[in-house]
Amino acid sequence: MSNETSFGTHPANGVFLRFYTHVHAKHDGLLISEWLLGLAKRHQLGGGSVFRATAGFGRHGVVHHEAFFELADDLPQKIEFLLSEQHAQTLLQLVRDAGVNLVYAWSPVHFGILGKDRHA
Template sequence: MEGSFLRFYLRENQRHRGKLLWEWLLEQANRMGFRGGSAFRAMAGFGHHHHLHEDHFFELAGTLTVEVEFIVTDAEARRLLDLLREEKIRAFYAHIPAHCGVTLPDSDDVNEPEAAPGQKST
């Protein structure tokens, strides 16, 4: 399947409509019928202000990044990005083309036949 890898980088304590933004984003994607999504908390990192944040002290609670990611169709990615614009949410994201599939797929899995290494599947 051809689609998109869509990842958002959010502040751990960032909120929207009274909810943590990473939680709100997962809920919205679920309501839109996405097949899945995940949130991961960073151990350390820095952003555009070049200030290093590490998960060592209680005082830093809420200053680290949460990555929220989805493997989606291009149409799903556009719908979610449009929703964030409509809700006036400022968030950094990466939107990358992705080829994905399932090994040993079930009958309800969307999957392309696997090609031999170096060959493109049809």
């Protein structure tokens, strides 16, 4: 895979890196989603987004769903990044070094920008 992540005139090969957690999970007093986005931004690793699920269950088998009042407060979410392979490795190592317990998924991806404003 190329380490090229330029969104200039050429698309890039890289990594689609996703982390899975719960909405209210924290590390160092910050929500995991805020902490991960801030970590990537501080290290200039690329862009990220956070998505909240309406339902889900993880490795512990507990189902969280908006309709279940008692569990609706801790819904699953994913935090995802489009990165070069080198930047994805860096972000994973930073998370390991911080001792944060997170599930992640890594997929090769080809990405770019379409449209007339791609240089903006």
